[in-house]
Amino acid sequence: MKQQKKKRPSNQRQRIKKKQEVRRKKKGMKEAGASAWEIFGQSLPHASKGAGQQILYRCSLCQRPWFLDGREVYLRLEPEQLHWIAVALEADLEQLPTATCRLCLFQRGLGSFEFDEYGLQGEVGYGINWEAASPVGAHLLAAVLSEGELRRLPVPPSPHVVYNYQRARAVLTWLKEERSWLCERLLSAFEQGVMAADNPPGHGMSGTEGWQWKGAFFHQHCPPLGGMVRTQLVIALPADEPLEVHSLVALWQDMAALALEGSFVGEHPGEKEQRR
Numbered sequence: 487m488k489q490q491k492k493k494r495p496s497n498q499r500q501r502i503k504k505k506q507e508v509r510r511k512k513k514g515m516k517e518a519g520a521s522a523w524e525i526f527g528q529s530l531p532h533a534s535k536g537a538g539q540q541i542l543y544r545c546s547l548c549q550r551p552w553f554l555d556g557r558e559v560y561l562r563l564e565p566e567q568l569h570w571i572a573v574a575l576e577a578d579l580e581q582l583p584t585a586t587c588r589l590c591l592f593q594r595g596l597g598s599f600e601f602d603e604y605g606l607q608g609e610v611g612y613g614i615n616w617e618a619a620s621p622v623g624a625h626l627l628a629a630v631l632s633e634g635e636l637r638r639l640p641v642p643p644s645p646h647v648v649y650n651y652q653r654a655r656a657v658l659t660w661l662k663e664e665r666s667w668l669c670e671r672l673l674s675a676f677e678q679g680v681m682a683a684d685n686p687p688g689h690g691m692s693g694t695e696g697w698q699w700k701g702a703f704f705h706q707h708c709p710p711l712g713g714m715v716r717t718q719l720v721i722a723l724p725a726d727e728p729l730e731v732h733s734l735v736a737l738w739q740d741m742a743a744l745a746l747e748g749s750f751v752g753e754h755p756g757e758k759e760q761r762r
Contacts, residue, residue, distance in 0.1 A: 526752065528577035530647065533557070536684050537645050538602065542575055543751075544582040547590040551582060557615075557685055561589050583751050592619035599745055601654065602645030608653040610635040610643050611711055615685070616741060623688030623697060625722035627681075628738055630657055633705075633714040651753045655746065656710035661717075662742035666706055667735045673701040673720060687722030697722050700729040 530539040533556025541554045553560040553571055563571070572579055588598050597618035604610035611631035618624035636642065648654050673681075678699045681687075688694025701720030708715040719738050723729065 526583050526647070527581045528575040531575070532644070539646055540575060541647065542571055542577045542582055543585040543587070545587040545590055546584040547586055550587070551579065552587045559588055561587055585751050588617070595620060597624065599748065601648050601750065603648045603650065603654065604631065604643045604645055605635065606649075608648070608650040608657075609711070610639070611715065612648075612654055612657050613645060614741075614745070617689045619691070623691050623694040623722055625687055625689050626738065626741060627685070627699070627701070627718070627720040628661070628741075629716075629718045630661065630708060630711065631716050632708075632711040633716055634712070636716070648750045651750050653710055654750060657708065658742045658746050660708050660710055662739050662746065664706060664708075664739075667704055667732075669702045669731050670705050671703050672729065672731075673699060673703075673718075681720070689722075694722065696725050698725050700727075702729070702731045702734065 526541060528542060530541060533539060535558070536556045538554075538556035540556070542551060543554065544551050550561075551563055551568055553563060560567075568579070571577075586596075586598075591598050595618075597616050600615040602613035602615075604612065609632065611629065614626075614628045616624075616626045681699045686694075687697040687699045699720050700723050701718060704717040704719070706715055706717055707713065708717075719734050721729070721734055721737070
């Protein structure tokens with residue numbers, strides 16, 4: 487009889503390690519799913535187009551439901567349309583998360599913040615989109631992403647809603663208070679085009695035709711994300727208007743301070759006060 491060759495211990499260790507990684511990944515996915523249901527009371531499928539998720543909200547001012555599908559916003563939904571969206575998302579119309587719709591914000595001269603979280607608990611970083619009706623085309627973008635996590639991951643993670651309020655607030659506080667802003671490079675023409683295809687500069691407002699995304703990249707140390715980060719600050723501007731990097735930094739630091747005054751969807755007032 488042929489003797490079976492003994493398998494090398496190193497191979498066995500590798501298999502055990504691989505199984506442990508799979509278990510950790512499944513556990514993380516379950517925890518993230520539980521958080522979504524716990525906070526939003528509905529499934530959060532991927533956006534039908536581009537990055538982001540689908541979420542059904544109820545406006546805290548006009549009390550009407552509205553639908554966010556990635557970057558697309560649907561207001562004043564027809565009853566039949568609302569019904570089918572609620573069915574698809576398994577959402578209870580009596581228990582929708584509250585978030586002020588853009589129409590109510592714009593009517594009151596206020597801007598609209600949208601936050602994206604990357605990684606199961608924000609360990610990869612955050613993205614921010616801000617829009618307002620006045621001044622015309624007011625539109626800003628920012629991203630703070632962990633350099634180490636981006637190098638470790640085979641592909642960039644998809645964005646999702648904010649679960650880790652504490653880390654999100656810590657990153658906003660860092661953005662507001664950071665003093666080292668040495669510009670590495672400006673946004674290239676190619677990058678401007680890619681961003682505009684998914685998110686038009688000026689949010690499609692009349693008078694912003696031909697506008698461009700203009701911005702800068704920075705390499706900094708961000709303690710809330712555990713090390714070095716790649717920061718991107720961007721603003722929508724007319725094609726012939728030059729970018730002033732120092733003014734953009736000052737503007738975004740003011741915006742970070744403003745964002746800290748508000749609350750994330752699902753965040754309780756008590757949690758907000760404790761984290762200040």
